[in-house]
Amino acid sequence: MDVKEIVVISGKGGTGKTTLTASLIPYLENTVVADCDVDAPDLHILLHPRLTRTREFIGTKKATIFSEKCCGCGNCINHCQFIAISPAFIVNHLKCEGCGVCELVCPIEAVSLHDVVVGNIYEGETPYGPMIHAKLVPGEETSGKLVSEVRNRAREVAIERGCSNVLIDGSPGIGCNVISSITGASIVLIVTEPTLSGLHDLKRVMDISERFSGKTYVVINKYDLSLDLSEQIEQESNRRGHSVILRFPFHKNIVKAVTEKNIPSLSEKKLFEKARWEDFLRKISDGVKV
Amino acid sequence: MMKIAVLSGKGGTGKTTVSNNLAALNSDAILLDCDVEEPNSHIFMNPRIKGDEDVAKDYPVIDEEKCVHCGECARFCHYNAIISGPSATITMKEICHSCRGCALVCQHDAITYKQREIGKIYSGTSRFGTELVYGELKTGELSGVPIINKIREMTGEEHSILIDSPPGTACSTVAAVEDCDYALIVTEPTPFGVSDMKMVVEMLRTMKIPFSVIINKAWLGDREVYDYCREENLEILGEIPFDRDIAEAYSTGKLIVECDPKYEDIFQSLWNKIHFIGERIHGC
Amino acid sequence: MIIALCSTGDAMESPVDERFGRAAYFLFYNTITSEMVSVINEAKTAKGGAGALAVQLLVNNKAELLIAPEVGPQALDALKKFKIPAFKQGENTTPELAVLAWGNGSLEMIKDPGNKGLHKV
Numbered sequence: 001m002d003v004k005e006i007v008v009i010s011g012k013g014g015t016g017k018t019t020l021t022a023s024l025i026p027y028l029e030n031t032v033v034a035d036c037d038v039d040a041p042d043l044h045i046l047l048h049p050r051l052t053r054t055r056e057f058i059g060t061k062k063a064t065i066f067s068e069k070c071c072g073c074g075n076c077i078n079h080c081q082f083i084a085i086s087p088a089f090i091v092n093h094l095k096c097e098g099c100g101v102c103e104l105v106c107p108i109e110a111v112s113l114h115d116v117v118v119g120n121i122y123e124g125e126t127p128y129g130p131m132i133h134a135k136l137v138p139g140e141e142t143s144g145k146l147v148s149e150v151r152n153r154a155r156e157v158a159i160e161r162g163c164s165n166v167l168i169d170g171s172p173g174i175g176c177n178v179i180s181s182i183t184g185a186s187i188v189l190i191v192t193e194p195t196l197s198g199l200h201d202l203k204r205v206m207d208i209s210e211r212f213s214g215k216t217y218v219v220i221n222k223y224d225l226s227l228d229l230s231e232q233i234e235q236e237s238n239r240r241g242h243s244v245i246l247r248f249p250f251h252k253n254i255v256k257a258v259t260e261k262n263i264p265s266l267s268e269k270k271l272f273e274k275a276r277w278e279d280f281l282r283k284i285s286d287g288v289k290v
Numbered sequence: 291m292m293k294i295a296v297l298s299g300k301g302g303t304g305k306t307t308v309s310n311n312l313a314a315l316n317s318d319a320i321l322l323d324c325d326v327e328e329p330n331s332h333i334f335m336n337p338r339i340k341g342d343e344d345v346a347k348d349y350p351v352i353d354e355e356k357c358v359h360c361g362e363c364a365r366f367c368h369y370n371a372i373i374s375g376p377s378a379t380i381t382m383k384e385i386c387h388s389c390r391g392c393a394l395v396c397q398h399d400a401i402t403y404k405q406r407e408i409g410k411i412y413s414g415t416s417r418f419g420t421e422l423v424y425g426e427l428k429t430g431e432l433s434g435v436p437i438i439n440k441i442r443e444m445t446g447e448e449h450s451i452l453i454d455s456p457p458g459t460a461c462s463t464v465a466a467v468e469d470c471d472y473a474l475i476v477t478e479p480t481p482f483g484v485s486d487m488k489m490v491v492e493m494l495r496t497m498k499i500p501f502s503v504i505i506n507k508a509w510l511g512d513r514e515v516y517d518y519c520r521e522e523n524l525e526i527l528g529e530i531p532f533d534r535d536i537a538e539a540y541s542t543g544k545l546i547v548e549c550d551p552k553y554e555d556i557f558q559s560l561w562n563k564i565h566f567i568g569e570r571i572h573g574c
Numbered sequence: 575m576i577i578a579l580c581s582t583g584d585a586m587e588s589p590v591d592e593r594f595g596r597a598a599y600f601l602f603y604n605t606i607t608s609e610m611v612s613v614i615n616e617a618k619t620a621k622g623g624a625g626a627l628a629v630q631l632l633v634n635n636k637a638e639l640l641i642a643p644e645v646g647p648q649a650l651d652a653l654k655k656f657k658i659p660a661f662k663q664g665e666n667t668t669p670e671l672a673v674l675a676w677g678n679g680s681l682e683m684i685k686d687p688g689n690k691g692l693h694k695v
């Protein structure tokens with residue numbers, strides 16, 4: 001069965017990506033939710049999933065030097081391109097990339113690589129359907145793979161449960177994680193805000209989205225903080241052929257809803273109606289159909 | 291002098307606001323924008339760029355004449371960046387991590403390395419007189435760590451260094467924060483802020499870097515973050531109130547210290563406190 | 575000729591897999607002897623470059639042709655270098671049907687990477 005993936009990303013953080021994703025969820029039927037913001041997974045705070053399964057994700061290998069064996073020849077230090085081995089022959093796990101070169105050059109097998117857990121993957125049930133999220137172990141690097149794993153698992157669950165959509169809270173930024181969260185998605189929703197930095201990042205994120213996925217839509221959050229910049233965002237989006245399908249005003253009640261751990265679109269229905277939330281939902285569901 | 295990293299659990303909490311306002315008030319400090327995926331400091335600091343430098347990464351090139359397609363290199367590469375078959379051996383430079391291991395295993399001396407550009411570093415003097423160095427990762431590249439490492443190497447010990455680090459706790463944050471003397475976590479008083487900040491706290495504790503907390507958009511949310519800091523015994527070094535005027539000024543690339551003199555005092559006192567702590571813990 | 579196929583199971587009648595790099599199994603079907611060898615795709619859970627590792631698996635098993643849902647740009651480049659043409663499995667639901675369709679000449683060749691780029695997926 002064909003599962004459509006809708007990904008919400010933002011480039012710059014703090015634009016309201018998670019708030020928007022959470023707000024969409026109650027309005028999407030047959031949907032599995034995947035939180036791919038593995039550095040800062042926040043969606044579960046609003047959705048309160050009941051966890052049904054937790055497992056560790058082994059994403060990389062790291063080297064360890066056995067000091068009893070090591071003869072101190074220094075080969076490993078000289079060859080490690082990541083400067084991960086200290087003069088005292090201790091591997092700094094925050095810097096080791098698991099390339100295996102030290103193991104290769106050690107004359108007496110005093111170094112070996114071992115698997116490392118880089119994160120945990122959680123599966124759970126929310127009132128709106130299944131949800132998968134993950135948490136990266138702080139300082140670990142393989143978030144791209146963890147993101148792929150969350151996405152893949154969400155697809156699998158969607159197929160098992162006969163759901164037609166996966167809604168993904170994507171990662172911030174434009175690096176490895178984002179690419180992993182949007183590659184091959186049917187729809188990418190970019191949430192931006194009318195600031196110079198927002199505009200700057202939007203351009204970079206659009207580059208990625210155009211390269212790696214299907215249709216791109218733009219949402220301007222807090223659009224009334226600068227009508228001028230909102231206009232510029234609109235022009236930039238149109239120039240590239242992406243439509244702005246929601247403009248949301250700045251309102252303290254949204255922060256209040258989040259603070260009370262509520263889904264804003266449910267607790268602040270009026271605000272959402274005023275921002276033409278229905279139109280927005282329709283455009284998304286039209287986009288999914290094509 | 292002190293090296294101070296400014297970080298946050300997620301983007302948009304005001305990390306750039308804190309580092310840039312501090313830098314604007316202290317023109318003898320150097321600001322390093324290590325958030326190479328989303329460098330924003332140049333928007334506020336508006337530097338006159340004096341120089342730029344390419345950052346490149348190694349990738350292997352196989353000499354067809356010498357290669358016997360034994361496949362040793364492909365079996366070694368931990369990232370599967372080499373494919374070897376009876377008729378050809380090819381490398382995938384996008385996947386390569388530049389560990390230089392493949393050349394070591396090749397018995398036929400068939401592998402050499404070339405360099406490809408993954409980003410740029412710019413440096414210049416900001417409109418406040420503060421030096422700014424910032425890096426930019428090319429779109430589609432996987433890791434900004436080599437750029438961050440290079441930015442960190444470029445500065446000496448004579449000046450106080452302020453580092454705008456990448457948000458979160460991934461590899462690039464570790465690279466930006468490594469061997470800093472002190473760190474400031476910028477967070478906001480919402481459940482998201484608390485949750486995201488916990489991971490940063492854990493990372494800094496593992497790295498044994500002393501730190502304190504700055505609460506941005508203070509009073510916009512609830513008390514959870516204050517309670518958390520009390521439980522964990524974390525010092526709250528300062529609070530930046532939420533102010534709609536600030537948000538509007540920010541959107542046009544202005545710093546808060548330019549909007550209202552009372553913020554000058556807030557940031558100057560922050561700076562003094564940081565240095566006071568620095569003297570206490572490092573004697574520097 | 576040996577044809578490589580992406581499958582969710584180890585038989586020609588198993589459902590096809592919708593992914594290339596992370597397909598559960600690769601089936602290698604020999605059109606001359608009608609023999610089939612199934613190989614679990616280690617790349618499914620591999621660390622880096624799953625697509626690249628899958629190509630390596632194809633090369634190791636002497637595949638001469640690939641039938642897949644789609645192929646990312648890096649893997650497609652690699653396939654070209656190893657002279658393994660790739661065809662779209664399209665609507666065919668099992669490897670068996672896909673081979674038959676290929677025999678009828680009704681499969682389309684993959685010339686452009688699917689998904690506009692498969693990053694580490």
Ligand code: SF4
Binds near residue numbers: 079
């Ligand atoms: S595995 Fe590679 S990165 Fe890690 S310590 Fe060894 S040589 Fe360095």
Ligand code: SF4
Binds near residue numbers: 069
């Ligand atoms: S190469 Fe082996 S023996 Fe030599 S210093 Fe490193 S760990 Fe010790």
Ligand code: SF4
Binds near residue numbers: 357397398400
């Ligand atoms: S190890 Fe050297 S000779 Fe062997 S396949 Fe690799 S490049 Fe060719």
Ligand code: SF4
Binds near residue numbers: 350385386388391392
């Ligand atoms: S340099 Fe290292 S990562 Fe790159 S291809 Fe060679 S072995 Fe693989």
